[in-house]
Amino acid sequence: MTVAPNGQLPHHLLLPEPELIFSAGERPASHVHPLVGLLNFGPFSAPPSGGPVRVATISMAGHQTQLRQFLGRLRDKHDASDRKAYLPPFPGFAAVTGVDLVPAAGCHIDLPPDTPGEGPDGQRRLAEAVGRAVDRLATRRDHWDVIVLLLPDCWERWRESSDGAFQLHDLIKATAAPLGCPIQMLRQSSALRYPHVASLAWRLSIALLVKAGGVPWRVRPVTREETAYIGLAYAVRGGGDGQLVTCCSQVLDSQGGGMEFVAYNVGAARDLDNPHLTREEMRAVMARSASLYQHRHAGRLPRRVSVHKTTRWRADEVAGVVDAWSAAKHVECVTVQRSLWRGVVLERGDHGSRPADWPVARGTMQQLSGTSALLWANATAQRMSLRGGRYNPNVKSLPSPLHLVRDAGHGPLGTTAQDVLALSALDWNNDAPFDAEPVTIAYSRRLSQTIARVPTLPDSVYQYRLFM
Numbered sequence: 001m002t003v004a005p006n007g008q009l010p011h012h013l014l015l016p017e018p019e020l021i022f023s024a025g026e027r028p029a030s031h032v033h034p035l036v037g038l039l040n041f042g043p044f045s046a047p048p049s050g051g052p053v054r055v056a057t058i059s060m061a062g063h064q065t066q067l068r069q070f071l072g073r074l075r076d077k078h079d080a081s082d083r084k085a086y087l088p089p090f091p092g093f094a095a096v097t098g099v100d101l102v103p104a105a106g107c108h109i110d111l112p113p114d115t116p117g118e119g120p121d122g123q124r125r126l127a128e129a130v131g132r133a134v135d136r137l138a139t140r141r142d143h144w145d146v147i148v149l150l151l152p153d154c155w156e157r158w159r160e161s162s163d164g165a166f167q168l169h170d171l172i173k174a175t176a177a178p179l180g181c182p183i184q185m186l187r188q189s190s191a192l193r194y195p196h197v198a199s200l201a202w203r204l205s206i207a208l209l210v211k212a213g214g215v216p217w218r219v220r221p222v223t224r225e226e227t228a229y230i231g232l233a234y235a236v237r238g239g240g241d242g243q244l245v246t247c248c249s250q251v252l253d254s255q256g257g258g259m260e261f262v263a264y265n266v267g268a269a270r271d272l273d274n275p276h277l278t279r280e281e282m283r284a285v286m287a288r289s290a291s292l293y294q295h296r297h298a299g300r301l302p303r304r305v306s307v308h309k310t311t312r313w314r315a316d317e318v319a320g321v322v323d324a325w326s327a328a329k330h331v332e333c334v335t336v337q338r339s340l341w342r343g344v345v346l347e348r349g350d351h352g353s354r355p356a357d358w359p360v361a362r363g364t365m366q367q368l369s370g371t372s373a374l375l376w377a378n379a380t381a382q383r384m385s386l387r388g389g390r391y392n393p394n395v396k397s398l399p400s401p402l403h404l405v406r407d408a409g410h411g412p413l414g415t416t417a418q419d420v421l422a423l424s425a426l427d428w429n430n431d432a433p434f435d436a437e438p439v440t441i442a443y444s445r446r447l448s449q450t451i452a453r454v455p456t457l458p459d460s461v462y463q464y465r466l467f468m
Contacts, residue, residue, distance in 0.1 A: 012364055012365060014365075018421055021044060033383075033433065039095070043097055043098060043215060043217065045214055047212040054146075056107035057107070059108075060152045070192055081195070107140055126158045126168065134176045138180075138181055146182050146208055148185075151185060156187070165453065170450040172185065173450060219423075229423060231250040234248075237455035247281070248447045249264070251293050259465075263447065264288060277316075283323045286320060286321050303328060307333050308336050310335065313335060317333070334409070336404055339403040341374055342398050360399060360401075362379040373417055423438030
């Protein structure tokens, strides 16, 4: 650790808030607030269909009217009733996304009330019935853009097992993903009774836009170098000894585009408390990521590659990354972990220092050594409040920083931290301004959890919107 002669840490830095990009075109607009940017400029891109978002539905018999009325309210205006310093009034789906939201004609499926039945196989029967409904809708794929599934109160007990091994959400997503069918699941017990209507409308509208193929916003590139960002996570298929480890790599470009996953089986389980890959295995996984990047970028490879995971890098893993991305000028391997550190801002006065009224600012970077730093990503944000000034999403606790360790690579550590800060603002699955982790970590972990619970999911390339 690098410290001053008096034993103190180096001075901290305050990195700028990443600019989000909206309304792609000759002169794309930018803003730091995702919802204000959508209101002022519209999404980065509309769904490929160019028309309204057509919603197919699956529900228990007798609930179709309630579901359609609920979705219809997304077309209305709603005033914010929570987080008023951050959340603007919801102006209606079309005002947010630029396209209308309509029912897909002839694309509703009723499931009988007794679909799960009784007994221990209820979860399996329910999942299979929903899977068959998705198969039927897949035969009419050109008539709809998104499926919305309503889970009624009486089926809540089948949603997950007591030990967490079964998750209806994950099984349905894994069933629909190979068919290219995006699904939005709604629970009658929560979504349809959620008291803060504007919050829910914002969240669902963004999710439906993305699942229909639109892009709400991207992020302004951190450097001028074309960069690929990759997140790695490992999953054990099923339980027990001798199961297979699957590596999930996610590939994004400099603006956060191309949120696609590579699910890749790498062999027998080993050292599951601290999983790692051999040089040859890492090379194979990264080669598929490089191929996916080239496919999206007319055969080009980036000049810079940044690979993130939550466990420390071993020398053979780093070598595998460098082998696969040898054409890139700069390759870095970064460990991104939650930290137990806490920080308090001290204000100096005439009578010494005292704790400030606000927690540590988002973007604060405290360098610990030449390759290690703390970064506050989910913290008090400048320029994010609708009332002017700062917005604090952590009203009940002190924000904890991320611990970044660059195990390979060179250049200013501040650039690596700025990457992570920008990637924390790209979660399109909620209406929050940022997350505690970059999407490279959060999204790849999400897919790995699905693979762990659904070992039958084929190794393939998947768009993130299929697992939202």
